[in-house]
Amino acid sequence: MRNFYVFLCLLAGLSSCVSTSLVRIPANSSVEIDYPAYDAYMASLSKSSPEGIAVAVLSKETGEQVRGFGLNGKANVMVEAENKLVLTNDSPSEAVIKWQVEETERWEEKDDRTYVSFSLLNKSAQSIPLIIPTVMNPNLSPFSKSGVDLAIGQKIYFKYKGKRYTLLTVDRSIADGAELEVDKIIKRRKEELKLK
Known part of the structure; x- marks a missing residue:
C-alpha cells in the first residue's frame, strides 16, 4: 500500500473558506488530506468512479481511527485539527474523488x-x-x-x-x-x- 500526502491548505488570515478539489488515487494507495489552519472542517466527498473507497479520520498523534466508513456515492465527514482525513483505494484501478471543504464548528x-x-x-x-x-x-x-x-x-x-x-x-x-x-x-x- 502506497501513501501520498497530497494536499496541505494553509489559509493564513482567512477565517472562512470553501475549496473544491479533485484527487486521483492510484490503485492500492491512500492519500492524506490536512487543513491545519482550521480547528475543524467539514469535507463533502463524492466518488465519480466505481471503485470502493475507505474514508478514515485518524489521530495525527496515535494513528488510531476516530471515525470511518466506506464511500459509496456522497458523504460528509467532520475532521478536527488534531486529526487527518485519509482516503484509501484498495481496488486494482485508479479512483477519482471530488471533495469540498468548509470550516465548521466541532461537535461535542x-x-x-x-x-x-x-x-x-x-x-x-x-x-x-x-x-x-x-x-x-x-x-x-x-x-x-x-x-x-x-x-x-x-x-x-x-x-x-x-x-x-x-x-x-x-x-x-x-x-x-x-x-x-x-x-x-x-x-x-x-x-x-x-x-x-
Whole structure:
C-alpha cells in the first residue's frame, strides 16, 4: 500500500473558506488530506468512479481511527485539527474523488465510547440519504454497501417528506461485521411511525 500526502491548505488570515478539489488515487494507495489552519472542517466527498473507497479520520498523534466508513456515492465527514482525513483505494484501478471543504464548528463528543463496525446495505434501486450526527451524512447509492464504525448510542436518521426520523440507534444488538438492510429498515420504520 502506497501513501501520498497530497494536499496541505494553509489559509493564513482567512477565517472562512470553501475549496473544491479533485484527487486521483492510484490503485492500492491512500492519500492524506490536512487543513491545519482550521480547528475543524467539514469535507463533502463524492466518488465519480466505481471503485470502493475507505474514508478514515485518524489521530495525527496515535494513528488510531476516530471515525470511518466506506464511500459509496456522497458523504460528509467532520475532521478536527488534531486529526487527518485519509482516503484509501484498495481496488486494482485508479479512483477519482471530488471533495469540498468548509470550516465548521466541532461537535461535542463523549470520550471512552465503544464502537461497532458494521455495514449499511441499500438493496433498492433508489439512493438513500442518511444523517449520522457528529459523524457524516452519507448518501447510499442503489445496490450498494457502505461500512461504518459507530459508537454505541449513535443515532442514524432518515428523511421523509422533508422531515427527519430515527432509523436506528446503535446498540449492542448490532454485532461487529453485521450487514443492515437500510431499505427494509426504513420500510419498517415508516410502518411503525404510520408515515404515508
